[in-house]
Amino acid sequence: MAEKRFPRVPTGISGLDMILNGGLPKDRLYLVQGDPGVGKTTLSLQFLLEGRRLGERCLYVTLGETREELEGVAASHGWSLDGIDVFEIQTGMNEEDLDTDESYDVFHPSEVELGAVMRTLLAEAEKVKPARVVIDSLSEVRLLARDPLRYRRQLLALKKFFIGRGSTVLLLDAGSAEKVGDLQSNTLVHGVILLEQELPRFGLKRRRLSVVKLRGVKFDDGYHDFKVETGGVVVFPRLVASEHSTVPPRGLVSSGLAELDETLGGGLQSGTSTIFLGAAGVGKSTLVGQYLTAAASRGERAVVFTFDESAKNFISRSDGVGMNMQKNVDAGLIKMVQVDPGALSPGEFAQMVRDSVERDGARVVAIDSLTGYLSATPDERFLVIQLHELLTYLGNMGVCTLLVVAQHGLMGDGVRAAVDASYLCDTVILLRYFEHAGRIRKAISALKKRTGGHEAAVREFEIGPDRVRVGAPLTNFHGVLTGNPVYGGEGGNLLEAAHGGRNA
Numbered sequence: 001m002a003e004k005r006f007p008r009v010p011t012g013i014s015g016l017d018m019i020l021n022g023g024l025p026k027d028r029l030y031l032v033q034g035d036p037g038v039g040k041t042t043l044s045l046q047f048l049l050e051g052r053r054l055g056e057r058c059l060y061v062t063l064g065e066t067r068e069e070l071e072g073v074a075a076s077h078g079w080s081l082d083g084i085d086v087f088e089i090q091t092g093m094n095e096e097d098l099d100t101d102e103s104y105d106v107f108h109p110s111e112v113e114l115g116a117v118m119r120t121l122l123a124e125a126e127k128v129k130p131a132r133v134v135i136d137s138l139s140e141v142r143l144l145a146r147d148p149l150r151y152r153r154q155l156l157a158l159k160k161f162f163i164g165r166g167s168t169v170l171l172l173d174a175g176s177a178e179k180v181g182d183l184q185s186n187t188l189v190h191g192v193i194l195l196e197q198e199l200p201r202f203g204l205k206r207r208r209l210s211v212v213k214l215r216g217v218k219f220d221d222g223y224h225d226f227k228v229e230t231g232g233v234v235v236f237p238r239l240v241a242s243e244h245s246t247v248p249p250r251g252l253v254s255s256g257l258a259e260l261d262e263t264l265g266g267g268l269q270s271g272t273s274t275i276f277l278g279a280a281g282v283g284k285s286t287l288v289g290q291y292l293t294a295a296a297s298r299g300e301r302a303v304v305f306t307f308d309e310s311a312k313n314f315i316s317r318s319d320g321v322g323m324n325m326q327k328n329v330d331a332g333l334i335k336m337v338q339v340d341p342g343a344l345s346p347g348e349f350a351q352m353v354r355d356s357v358e359r360d361g362a363r364v365v366a367i368d369s370l371t372g373y374l375s376a377t378p379d380e381r382f383l384v385i386q387l388h389e390l391l392t393y394l395g396n397m398g399v400c401t402l403l404v405v406a407q408h409g410l411m412g413d414g415v416r417a418a419v420d421a422s423y424l425c426d427t428v429i430l431l432r433y434f435e436h437a438g439r440i441r442k443a444i445s446a447l448k449k450r451t452g453g454h455e456a457a458v459r460e461f462e463i464g465p466d467r468v469r470v471g472a473p474l475t476n477f478h479g480v481l482t483g484n485p486v487y488g489g490e491g492g493n494l495l496e497a498a499h500g501g502r503n504a
Contacts, residue, residue, distance in 0.1 A: 225347025307372020
C-alpha cells in the first residue's frame with residue numbers, strides 16, 4: 001500500500017530534511033530530546049527561522065531561559081529574532097515573592113503554578129495563531145506537575161489544543177526518556193528526535209541524532225552524525241550505498257606509467273577500489289599522486305583527502321618527482337583536502353566525499369591514509385562497515401577509489417598492517433623494501449584484481465628527482481615480497497643498470 005502523503009514542514013536543516021524525506025508532517029507535535037548543550041535550542045531556532053523565511057507566524061515559548069539568553073544564542077550564530085514572537089513565562093517565585101509571607105495553604109504549589117502556566121501559554125498561542133511553535137522545555141512542566149498523571153493530562157491538553165489549528169510544535173526536553181524516566185511524552189507525540197553527544201578522550205565533541213519515532217511516514221532510520229557550528233546545526237545523513245544508482249564503468253584508468261599499467265592488465269577499472277599497501281616511505285602516496293596527475297592530464301577531476309600529512313607537503317613532494325601537482329591544483333583539476341581526524345566524524349567525511357563526486361564531478365578519489373581515517377573512527381568494527389558503504393557508493397558512481405594503508409615495520413616477516421581492509425577492495429597493490437648488493441630497493445606487485453587479469457610478476461620501482469619509474473619483471477630472485485630476496489643468477493632486470501646505481 002502506498003504511503004499516505006502528509007503536507008511537510010521543512011526544518012531549515014537540509015540534512016535533517018533528507019532524513020525526514022522532506023520535513024516534518026504538518027500540524028503535529030514533536031519531541032526533541034537531548035542533554036544540555038547538545039544543540040536543541042539551536043535546532044529549534046533554525047526551525048522557526050525557516051518558518052519566518054517562508055512568511056509564517058512563529059512563536060517561541062520559554063519557561064526556563066530568559067529572552068536575553070535566547071537572543072544571545074541567536075546572535076552567536078549571526079541571527080536576529082526579529083519577526084519571531086518570543087514569549088517568556090516565569091515559573092516559581094520572583095523577587096517580590098521573596099519578601100512576602102504568602103504561602104499555599106490549601107493547594108499544592110504545582111496545582112496553582114502549572115495551571116497558570118498552561119493557561120498563559122495557550123492564551124498566547126490563541127492570540128498569535130502561529131504556524132510553528134517551540135516550547136522550551138518540558139522539563140519545567142514535569143517539575144511543576146510532579147504527579148505523572150497531571151503531567152500526562154497537561155500534555156494531552158497541549159496536543160488537543162494545537163492539533164487542527166495548523167500549528168507544528170516542537171517540544172524540547174532535557175535528556176532521553178530513559179534518563180529522565182518519562183515515557184509519557186514519547187507515547188503522546190507524533191515523532192521523537194533524539195540528540196546525543198560524546199566527549200572522546202581526544203578531539204572535539206561528537207554528536208549524533210536519530211529519529212526514534214515518526215508515525216505514519218517513511219524516514220531514514222539509524223544514527224546520523226551532526227555538528228553545531230557558527231551558523232547552526234549541520235546534519236550528515238548516514239550514507240546508504242544502495243540508494244544511489246549504478247553508473248556504467250567508463251573503462252580502464254591509466255597511471256601514466258606503461259610498466260605499471262602492464263602489471264595491472266592495462267590499468268585500474270573505473271568503479272573499483274584499490275589499496276596501496278606498504279611500509280612507511282616506500283612510495284604509496286607518490287603512486288597515488290601519479291594516478292591523480294594522470295587523471296588531470298586526461299581532463300578529469302580528482303580529489304585526495306590527506307590525513308597524515310599537510311596538503312602543502314603532498315604537493316611539494318609530488319612536484320619534486322615531476323608531477324606538476326601544484327599546476328593541476330591551481331587549474332582546479334586536482335583538489336587537496338587536509339583532514340583533521342580529531343575534529344571530523346565519519347558521517348561528515350562521507351558527506352565531503354559525496355560533495356566531491358556529486359557536486360565537483362571527481363572521477364578519482366584518494367584517501368591517504370586509511371590509518372588516519374581509522375583515527376577518526378575509534379571503533380574498528382564500525383569503521384569497516386562505514387568503509388564498505390563508502391566504497392560501494394563510490395563504485396556505484398563509477399569512481400576509481402585509491403586507498404593508502406600503512407604497515408608497521410620495514411622488512412621481513414615483521415611487517416603488519418594496522419587495519420586489514422584488503423578484502424573490501426577490488427585491487428591490492430603491494431609495495432615492499434628489499435636489499436640487494438648493499439642497496440635498499442623497492443618492489444611493486446599486484447596481489448589481487450577482481451576485474452580483469454593482472455601480472456603475477458614482481459617489478460622494481462624507484463622514485464627519482466624527476467620521475468617515477470617501474471622496471472621490468474624481476475627475474476632470478478625469490479623472496480622479494482618478504483623483504484629477504486635470494487639472488488639466483490646473473491642479471492635480474494634491476495633498474496640499477498639503467499640509471500647507474502642511483503638510489504631513489
